[in-house]
Amino acid sequence: MRYLVTGAAGFIGSHLAETLVAGGHDVAGLDCLTDYYDPALKEENARGLVLERVDLAADPLDFSGFDGVFHLAGQPGVRSFGDVFPLYLRRNVLATQRVFEAAAAAGARTVFASSSSIYGEAERYPTPEDTVPAPLSPYGVTKLACEHLARAYAKGFGLDAVVLRYFTVYGPRQRPDMLFARVVNALASGGAFEIYGGGDQSRSFTYVGDTVDATIAAMDSAPTGAVYNVGGGEEATVLEAIALLERISGRTLDVRHTEAAAGDVSRTAADVTRIAAELGWAARTPLEAGLKAQWEWAAARVAAG
Ligand SMILES: NC(=O)c1ccc[n+]([C@@H]2O[C@H](COP(=O)([O-])OP(=O)(O)OC[C@H]3O[C@@H](n4cnc5c(N)ncnc54)[C@H](O)[C@@H]3O)[C@@H](O)[C@H]2O)c1
Numbered sequence: 416m417r418y419l420v421t422g423a424a425g426f427i428g429s430h431l432a433e434t435l436v437a438g439g440h441d442v443a444g445l446d447c448l449t450d451y452y453d454p455a456l457k458e459e460n461a462r463g464l465v466l467e468r469v470d471l472a473a474d475p476l477d478f479s480g481f482d483g484v485f486h487l488a489g490q491p492g493v494r495s496f497g498d499v500f501p502l503y504l505r506r507n508v509l510a511t512q513r514v515f516e517a518a519a520a521a522g523a524r525t526v527f528a529s530s531s532s533i534y535g536e537a538e539r540y541p542t543p544e545d546t547v548p549a550p551l552s553p554y555g556v557t558k559l560a561c562e563h564l565a566r567a568y569a570k571g572f573g574l575d576a577v578v579l580r581y582f583t584v585y586g587p588r589q590r591p592d593m594l595f596a597r598v599v600n601a602l603a604s605g606g607a608f609e610i611y612g613g614g615d616q617s618r619s620f621t622y623v624g625d626t627v628d629a630t631i632a633a634m635d636s637a638p639t640g641a642v643y644n645v646g647g648g649e650e651a652t653v654l655e656a657i658a659l660l661e662r663i664s665g666r667t668l669d670v671r672h673t674e675a676a677a678g679d680v681s682r683t684a685a686d687v688t689r690i691a692a693e694l695g696w697a698a699r700t701p702l703e704a705g706l707k708a709q710w711e712w713a714a715a716r717v718a719a720g
Pocket residue numbers: 421422423424425426427428445446447448449451457469470471472486487488489490491492505506510528529530531580581582583584585590
């Protein structure tokens with residue numbers, strides 16, 4: 416099959432593109448290497464991939480000849496209040512509208528990377544997909560807008576779209592702004608670590624390899640218009656995950672507590688009944704094994720200088 420992966424130089428997109436190539440598919444990556452974090456890391460992620468530098472929010476898009484589009488490009492991060500909001504609008508809402516337009520014109524099935532952030536403080540835990548969305552961050556609002564765009568393009572232009580709501584993805588190459596990446600960097604290089612809030616926030620942490628498997632399964636066999644939670648099997652608090660990483664690394668973290676960040680929810684917990692029943696997917700990687708893989712990757716990079 417011929418696939419497009421948007422955001423292919425990013426954390427999840429680069430793993431996805433590699434897995435598709437290893438599976439014998441013809442894969443083109445699109446990414447404009449935004450400076451949300453060091454673009455050199457993105458170049459490293461995309462090494463070995465066919466990558467075109469395209470700004471999805473501005474450049475002409477022609478997706479003809481592709482069987483499917485994995486749309487993972489976007490502006491992540493829940494700290495999205497204030498002056499940065501236009502970036503979220505542009506890189507999430509506008510870019511996604513243009514991707515859906517091009518995919519519908521090309522008749523290419525599209526899998527869209529949405530987020531657990533659309534739930535906010537959910538009314539039910541674990542949270543099933545039919546829970547009323549109530550995002551608490553501008554980021555979550557833009558992701559929810561993209562989900563509505565998927566439905567509008569399906570209705571108006573026959574777009575064959577599937578929506579995946581990823582729950583806190585981790586593993587090697589995790590974005591440097593994310594919790595575990597900051598923890599492993601602090602453990603590997605010895606710096607202090609600032610935790611937002613008390614550390615009792617809990618998450619359905621999801622290993623990147625499992626996330627990639629769910630994403631490919633969705634492209635292969637999800638019904639048109641399906642929406643799935645993609646969440647790890649084990650819920651853990653931030654402090655529990657840090658304790659695990661301390662044990663894995665054999666080091667102790669110098670933790671400082673700072674104010675809880677606006678937009679951060681106290682809990683996410685994925686109900687994955689639907690994706691298990693319809694796609695036969697379930698997270699396979701225990702938190703400890705996934706954290707070990709991330710620690711080893713980060714420690715090797717720090718050791719290599
Ligand atoms: N990592 C998570 O835990 C998580 C959770 C929920 C949802 N998501 C979503 O999954 C997707 C991938 O997340 P990630 O953690 O790999 O993020 P990432 O920042 O590592 O990857 C996103 C990539 O998109 C690219 N990009 C942004 N705007 C673009 C544009 N206009 N044109 C072309 N490329 C553009 C960036 O350069 C980047 O390489 C994002 O859409 C994110 O919102 C991630």
